[in-house]
Amino acid sequence: MQHDDIQHDDVQFHNVRALQRVRPHEGLRLLRVPEAVRSGLNTGAQTRMSHPAGTEIRLVPDETVRITLSSEERDSLVRPFWGDFQATGEEFTLGPEPKTVELSPPESLSDLDPAATGEMRYAPEVCRLVFPGDHRGGHIYYHGVEGARRPPTADEVPSLRYLAYGTSITEGEDPSAEMLTYVNQTARRLGADPINLGSCGTAYCDPAMAEHIAARDDWDVATLSLSVNMVGRFSPDEFRERAADMVETVAAANPTKPVACITLFPHVREYKRDHEEATLSETFRQHLRDVVDECGYDNVHLVEGPDLLPTASGMTTDLVHPGDDAMIRIGERLARELESLMDD
Structure with missing residues (x-):
């Protein structure tokens, strides 16, 4: 490579x-x-x-x-x-x-x-x-x-390379140091070199980013965390279309490499009682599940954000961004998921 x-x-x-x-x-x-x-x-x-x-x-x-x-x-x-x-x-x-x-x-x-x-x-x-x-x-x-x-x-340096695209949670909004982001924590457990393409507040599945990831020849496994940034800015149908385009663009160009799509992590919309957008997150998750089911590429897989972060413990007080402990736990769980995909 x-x-x-x-x-x-x-x-x-x-x-x-x-x-x-x-x-x-x-x-x-x-x-x-x-x-x-x-x-x-x-x-x-x-x-x-x-x-x-x-x-x-x-x-x-x-x-x-x-x-x-x-x-x-x-x-x-x-x-x-x-x-x-x-x-x-x-x-x-x-x-x-x-x-x-x-x-x-x-x-x-x-x-x-x-x-x-x-x-x-x-x-x-x-x-x-x-x-x-x-x-x-x-x-x-x-x-x-x-x-x-x-x-x-x-x-x-590591021969294995792990690429991550996503939101501020991917870019690393709130851990106290760079090595504590879930991207770095996952990479450490995989023995991989991380490639962080997190985009704080702006992970909109842009075609230019999809084409860039697809064209790169320096990664072995990728995660696409799609995308809490689009909730409230794009309709669910617009999200589904843009997510499908990104997933298919990346997967089609790299048919032998696992591409794991991560649904929304739990956050304030679900943590607060009677939040006016309480059901919207699950709507976006279901659309990403459908994108994975319907894309037709064997190298595309689904990872549920709530499985990676099953409780609010370790979140920061904005109830959106994981702190140090939550980032570590995401990294532990995500590394296990990716290891199983690479072993298939």
Whole structure:
């Protein structure tokens, strides 16, 4: 499989499909989809694809390297990892002024027993700068890097790739850190590299996004969480038509890859007594069930959102977005579902 992460300056940009010059800003902005795709999305989704949910800069330093980054729109807390090891205490915050940080291989990770790292997804030599998604950070700009380094090799990162499209719940609205999104939690349990195409408030099954996912050759299993963003904005029939088009576009182009459609997660419409839209969520769920039943592709499967999140425990107080605990439980259950599909 071809992994289409961008490599530039001997650095790998994971879950990044374009490095964009935006005048008058210095540096290159990280985009999760190519500009030609982004410009074909609804206006809100165009903005969301400029936010770095699930994106990382990855490199293998020979010695200390110095990398310069900045963040527009809002400050961004960046969490370094070395392989699967979290570099606690080495986090740094980016703002609009370019900041240069030094990254050195930790002496503590030298001469590790292979038995201790055999089940890890990433080699400990790989420095991963994990950027905050959704509203935890802003647009990330790359300005340059100094020092001897190389991009990771294929055997230093997971060969399995998991792609997720969906709403703010997919993009990662409310967990306290990027590694706690259900996408990352699922990927960790699968031993996979995650590709996060969550689109906060704007997951409208746009044809441009469907065609983009269909054309990619860098994923093995995908989930389409469709889509609480469309409740109240689109009629149930409009939702069904757009969801069917997306599912069929993705599945037809990738007939050997499992595509799991996730119905709406439980949320405020069902949690509140006598909510005026209490039955609408189930209507949308039923339409997605019908789309899966009628699509005619054996690689399309249904996963029920209420099965992944059977109680309100761990939700945030807006009763829409899962917090840390709920995200972890979704990841645990979803990984089991996807494992069974990949084993078929």
